[in-house]
Amino acid sequence: MSGITVYKDKCTGCSLCAKACPFDAITMVDKKPVIDLDKCTLCSSCVEACRKFGAVEIIRTTTQTPDIEKYKGVWVFAQQRKGVVQPVTYELLGKARELADKLKVDVTCVLLGHNIKDKAQDLIFRGADKVYVVDHPKLEHLLEEPYARIVSNLIRKHRPEIFLCPATSVGRSVISRVAVQLRVGLTADCTGLDVNVDERYLMQTRPAFGGSIMATILSKHHRPQLATVRHKVMKEASADPSRKGVIEVVEFDNTFFISRTKVLNVVDEVTSTVNIGEANIIVAGGRAMGGKENFKMLEDLAKVLNGAVGASRAAVDEGWVPYSHQVGQTGKTVCPTIYIACGISGQIQHLVGMQSSDVIIAINRDPAAPIFNVANYGIVGDVFEIVPLLTKRFQEVL
Amino acid sequence: MNIIICVKQVPDTSEVRIDPVTNNLVRDGVKSIVNPFDMYAIEEGLRLKEKFGGKVTVLTMGPPQAEAALREAISLGCDEAVLVSDRAFAGSDTLATSYTLSKAIEKIKDYDLIICGKQAIDGDTAQVGPGIAATLDIPQINYVRKVEEIKDQTITAERVTEEGYEVIQSTLPCLLTVVKEINNPRLPSLKGKMKAKSAVIQVWSAADIAAAEDRIGLKGSPTWVLNIFTPPPKPRGKIFEGEAQNSVNQLVESLKGIIH
Numbered sequence: 001m002s003g004i005t006v007y008k009d010k011c012t013g014c015s016l017c018a019k020a021c022p023f024d025a026i027t028m029v030d031k032k033p034v035i036d037l038d039k040c041t042l043c044s045s046c047v048e049a050c051r052k053f054g055a056v057e058i059i060r061t062t063t064q065t066p067d068i069e070k071y072k073g074v075w076v077f078a079q080q081r082k083g084v085v086q087p088v089t090y091e092l093l094g095k096a097r098e099l100a101d102k103l104k105v106d107v108t109c110v111l112l113g114h115n116i117k118d119k120a121q122d123l124i125f126r127g128a129d130k131v132y133v134v135d136h137p138k139l140e141h142l143l144e145e146p147y148a149r150i151v152s153n154l155i156r157k158h159r160p161e162i163f164l165c166p167a168t169s170v171g172r173s174v175i176s177r178v179a180v181q182l183r184v185g186l187t188a189d190c191t192g193l194d195v196n197v198d199e200r201y202l203m204q205t206r207p208a209f210g211g212s213i214m215a216t217i218l219s220k221h222h223r224p225q226l227a228t229v230r231h232k233v234m235k236e237a238s239a240d241p242s243r244k245g246v247i248e249v250v251e252f253d254n255t256f257f258i259s260r261t262k263v264l265n266v267v268d269e270v271t272s273t274v275n276i277g278e279a280n281i282i283v284a285g286g287r288a289m290g291g292k293e294n295f296k297m298l299e300d301l302a303k304v305l306n307g308a309v310g311a312s313r314a315a316v317d318e319g320w321v322p323y324s325h326q327v328g329q330t331g332k333t334v335c336p337t338i339y340i341a342c343g344i345s346g347q348i349q350h351l352v353g354m355q356s357s358d359v360i361i362a363i364n365r366d367p368a369a370p371i372f373n374v375a376n377y378g379i380v381g382d383v384f385e386i387v388p389l390l391t392k393r394f395q396e397v398l
Numbered sequence: 399m400n401i402i403i404c405v406k407q408v409p410d411t412s413e414v415r416i417d418p419v420t421n422n423l424v425r426d427g428v429k430s431i432v433n434p435f436d437m438y439a440i441e442e443g444l445r446l447k448e449k450f451g452g453k454v455t456v457l458t459m460g461p462p463q464a465e466a467a468l469r470e471a472i473s474l475g476c477d478e479a480v481l482v483s484d485r486a487f488a489g490s491d492t493l494a495t496s497y498t499l500s501k502a503i504e505k506i507k508d509y510d511l512i513i514c515g516k517q518a519i520d521g522d523t524a525q526v527g528p529g530i531a532a533t534l535d536i537p538q539i540n541y542v543r544k545v546e547e548i549k550d551q552t553i554t555a556e557r558v559t560e561e562g563y564e565v566i567q568s569t570l571p572c573l574l575t576v577v578k579e580i581n582n583p584r585l586p587s588l589k590g591k592m593k594a595k596s597a598v599i600q601v602w603s604a605a606d607i608a609a610a611e612d613r614i615g616l617k618g619s620p621t622w623v624l625n626i627f628t629p630p631p632k633p634r635g636k637i638f639e640g641e642a643q644n645s646v647n648q649l650v651e652s653l654k655g656i657i658h
Contacts, residue, residue, distance in 0.1 A: 003488075003616065022626055038461040042489035042616055048625045058489075060616055081561070141564070144528070144538055169559055173540045176528035180496060185620030188492075188523035203624070208521055209411055215626045222620040260537040261568040264554065269562035277560050281657075305657065323579045324558075329411065329519055330434060330578045338656065348411060359656055360635075361649070367639065377652055378637040379645045389646040397650060398657070 003059060004042055008032050010055035017056055020049035022213070043215075064221040065184070070159055071223035074100040077151065077165040077175070078111040078123055078131075082266075085111070085119050087236065087278075088166040090126050092229055094237035096164055097127040099195050099202075105161070106130060110154060112147055114140035117249065124245035126237040133249045138257040141266065142170045145259045148177035150252060155182060160224045162202055164193075167228035179226050185219030186226040191233045191356070192216075202227065207356065231277060232335050269324060276325060281307030281338045284327055284354070287314035288343025288365070288383055295320055297384070298342060301391045304398065310334065310354075312344045328353035343383040346371025363387065399452035399548070401443040401511045402503055403476065404530065405436040407460050407467040408520040432467045435515025438576045441583040442545065443513050444475045450548065453477045455506055459487060459498050465599050473586035473594035480506065484604040489616035492521075496529025498614055501607040503534060511553070512573040516541055524575070531573040539566045543579040 013031030025039035026046060033046070033056070042058055050056045065071070074096045079086045093107065100107045106129040111120055113135065120131040134150055151174065155163065165175040167189045179186035191214075192205030202225040204217045219225045276282055283302040285295055295309065302309050311321040313328055327334055329349040339357035344350060346362070346369055354360070355374050362375035363386050372378045379386050410431045432440075443454045456471040458464050459482040468479035482502045490498065503512065512531075517524035524540075531538035543563065544556040554567045558577055586594070604614055612618060636652060638645035 037485050037488060038463075040488060043623045043626060045623075045626050058616075060622065062617055062620065063612055144531075148532070169541050169557075172524050173528055173538070176492075176525045177532040177538075179493060179525070180529050180532035183493065183620075185491065185493065186525060187621055188521075188525055207629075208626075209519075213626055214629055216624040217621050218624050219621045260572075261539065261566055263564055264567055265565040267562045267564070275560055333522075338653075352411065359653075361653075362635075367637070372635070372637060374632060375637070376632070376635040377649055378635055379642075379649055380637060380639040381642050381645060385642045386646060389642055390649070393646050393650045394657070397654075 004035055004037075004040060005057050005059065006033055006035065007055045007057070010053050012053055012055075016049045017046035020045045062221055065223045068221070068223050071161040073105045073108055073158075073160040074103070074162045075108045075110060075155075075160040075164070075224070076128070077163070077171060078109045079166050079168060079170060080111065080113045080116055080119065081170075083113060083116055083119070085122065086166070086168075088168065088231045089123070090236040091231065091234040092164045092166060093123065093127045095193055095229065095234040096162075097237060099162060099193065102195050102197055103161070103200060108132065108158070108160065110134075110151060112139045112150060114138075117247075120247045122239065124247070125239040125241055125243050127243070128245055130246045130248065133247060134252065135249065136252070136257060138259070141263040142174065143259040143261055143263065144173050144177055145261065146257045147174045148181060149256050151175075151178050152181040153252070153256070154250070155224060161200060162195075163224040163226050165226070165228045167230045171228050175226055175228060182224075184222040184224060184226060186228070187217045187219070188228050190227045190229050193227065193229065201225065209352070230335065232280075269322075276308045276310050276327065276334055277332055279308035279334075280336050281305045281340070282310045282327070282334060282336045282354075282357075283307055283340045283342065284310035284312065284344060285315055285321070285342045285383075286312035286344030286350075287318070288345075289315060289320065292320040294384070297387045297391070301340070301387055301394070304391055304394045305338075307336075307338075310339075312350050341371050341375070342387055344371055345369045346374065363390075399446060399450040399511065400509045401446060401452065401454045401513060402506060402509045403436070403439050403443045403454060403456045403471065404499055404512065404514045404526070405440065405456055405458050405467055405471060406433045406518045407431070407458065407464040408433045408518055411519055430463070430466065432470050433515055433518045433520075435517060435519070435576070435578070437515070437583040438578055438580050439513040439515045440471050440474055440476065441581045442574075442576055443511075444584070445581065446511070446545065446548070452510075455480065455509075457499065457502055457506070458482070459490075459495060459502070462601075465601075468599050469594040469597065470586070472597045473590040474584060475590060478600070479597065480600045480602060482602050482607060486604045486611075486615050489619055489622070490614065491619035491621045492523055492525040492529055493620060494614050494618035495526050496533050497618060498607070498609060499526070500530050500533035501609045502602060503530065505602065505607050510570045512536075512571070514573065514575045516575045516577050527573060527575040534573075536571050536573055537568045538573040538575070539568055540575045542574045542576045545574075545580075
């Protein structure tokens with residue numbers, strides 16, 4: 001019977017399990033834990049907390065992929081847009097190579113698109129041993145149905161043990177369908193990946209609650225183990241033109257390309273700044289910026305640093321900045337190298353969207369503003385005075 | 399036009415704190431809310447119903463207390479509500495959740511559109527919406543910021559991408575996941591609140607939706623959480639105060655190794 005069991009004879013009544021439970025599902029009654037099954041999500045935090053005594057156990061009688069040992073190799077979904085392979089693919093290749101070397105297997109890329117055959121070689125240079133190319137006019141734009149159908153088919157045929165996909169809007173849409181078609185596990189938005197070499201399973205670490213907590217997820221009994229990986233977290237694989245590999249063009253019959261959705265138009269909203277999801281440096285403004293016209297000074301600073309402009313929800317709701325620039329819970333989650341928060345107080349909804357940035361710099365008049373709690377560096381002062389000085393100073397030294 | 403809205407009850411993250419001593423997530427007294435992204439899904443469903451007629455059914459899977467989320471949806475104008483609730487669902491990951499909700503949707507029947515929020519703020523996976531579409535084998539349009547047109551059994555909508563947007567056309571029935579940009583959710587009316595109080599919420603068990611035992615809960619979930627931990631708190635950063643030019647110079651000096 002699968003479920004959670006407490007072994008009262010092993011329990012010492014230390015209540016560590018109750019403290020570890022993120023869902024308040026454990027109460028101590030007569031010094032023994034009682035689990036409220038309506039609250040318990042079987043997350044295993046208590047099992048972990050009681051590792052020393054082993055008084056709590058979760059028994060999983062889950063199904064298993066047949067011939068699980070025959071699944072070998074690490075695969076990467078190469079994301080292309082308008083025939084150009086997106087840089088996030090190279091980050092995934094870097095990680096895939098590392099995992100594959102530990103497992104002593106090959107790295108394979110799947111590249112779908114139209115007129116993209118010539119892009120496969122670069123994937124070999126960046127660490128792939130093999131590239132499956134599916135080139136067809138119907139694959140020019142990302143359409144979930146044909147993309148998922150083809151990826152699922154290649155996986156069924158070649159049985160990789162791990163499949164990594166970018167955690168982009170495109171990647172998430174396709175791979176969720178693949179997971180259902182194959183009935184395997186999928187872990188979203190991983191920021192850390194490692195393998196247990198002996199048992200050959202993937203340890204997938206991802207933030208939840210917008211980064212307030214981290215969770216390590218396993219899918220021990222199913223193959224492949226699917227994971228989407230956040231952009232700007234893994235190190236990009238560099239190109240080595242001496243690397244050799246195999247490029248195989250795979251043909252599919254017309255039934256694979258049937259789609260009930262079609263793309264009528266693709267519109268790039270080119271603003272004065274780059275896409276905040278891609279940017280290495282983000283200069284963001286909040287309510288204290290006071291008005292649309294004052295964002296000009298943030299653009300100036302972003303320009304000097306070759307960065308992008310972001311905004312808090314308050315600034316977007318005021319109509320000073322378009323929604324596409326919003327960082328936070330109801331906007332985008334970003335993790336640039338440097339995040340400069342200007343006149344942003346740092347409410348939790350904003351912090352969850354940017355707290356994984358490498359270096360956070362806060363500029364705020366109020367020394368007690370919560371943004372300073374997550375900042376690596378801060379200046380207490382008036383943004384209207386500090387920002388232009390900062391722009392000028394960077395111009396001098398860069 | 400019959401519309402099904404899938405919602406999730408989540409803890410209000412603005413009230414979730416980290417205990418500075420134990421470094422654990424403090425959820426005591428944290429109130430539960432309807433996932434904020436699902437509020438946009440509800441609003442869009444209601445607007446489409448107002449335009450095209452039909453019925454809006456709101457659906458959730460969760461413990462008995464998730465009923466509150468459904469009552470809130472009814473107070474806004476949803477016609478019917480279904481809670482799928484069973485201890486057998488405990489431990490469900492996104493695959494098992496997608497399956498369970500799909501089975502409930504098959505029982506509701508007669509739908510043209512399913513609308514979900516783009517993701518839930520507690521798990522942030524954005525996988526259940528597409529998972530439902532795949533399980534039911536219907537098309538999907540994710541990250542919709544605008545429904546342009548619905549006619550002749552097709553829907554045309556704008557999907558947000560990292561670079562801008564795409565205009566997508568799909569046949570119906572279809573599943574949409576929506577982003578915040580799509581609308582401004584309404585507040586409940588007094589009449590709506592009264593209606594919500596007395597509304598009958600249908601509660602379906604695993605048996606009611608004829609869910610296969612090996613595809614729900616722990617058994618139907620290929621993934622599980624090994625452990626949950628709080629990232630180590632950042633040490634307090636270097637904060638410069640006082641004369642502006644001086645602070646700026648010190649900051650730029652500190653960043654020398656990082657920005658170049």
